[in-house]
Amino acid sequence: DAGITQSPRHKVTETGTPVTLRCHQTENHRYMYWYRQDPGHGLRLIHYSYGVKDTDKGEVSDGYSVSRSKTEDFLLTLESATSSQTSVYFCAISDGDTMAKNIQYFGAGTRLSVL
């Protein structure tokens, strides 16, 4: 298994509170991604990183921010959690620039409930 650890695995929080999810990798891969998975939507990209301090938005980035201060850690922050952000969040990593040659490895996910 790819060395990807997501924490926490489960979290319940209240509307309006900030929440930070952590993704930690031991593979030294350059690329890291945050997705959310919702019924009827599949996986949607929130943000991604292509190196330390290099990040960019995905298709559903509103209400989320990310940071990557070290190769191994990619943090996702919900600045003020809302019920619409209740979801399962997945981190993924890949080691190359060309998806045709590389694959994404996924963590086990974080189940977040915003009440």
Next chain:
Amino acid sequence: GNSVTQMEGPVTLSEEAFLTINCTYTATGYPSLFWYVQYPGEGLQLLLKATKADDKGSNKGFEATYRKETTSFHLEKGSVQVSDSAVYFCALSRTQGGSEKLVFGKGTKLTVNP
């Protein structure tokens, strides 16, 4: 834009039945195509991939052929097992900001009964 459409589930089969999960795509250029599988309570893992037209990806008895003329990448397995019960996602690669990303279909849940 780039998108993936896969057959809606859920799909319920008996053990040893033949499986087809349809996937079609819309894309500019020539994307790579993927099938990912998600077992209950786990993250996604790559099942197979194809990088150019007419390529056939295969793994664990599953196959899919990259058909450019029909923009399709249908997943097939000749004889499913209970252990194949999972959610299957079709995906394509696309370029954004100089890096390639994955665009996923909505997933198809497969249940195989003994």
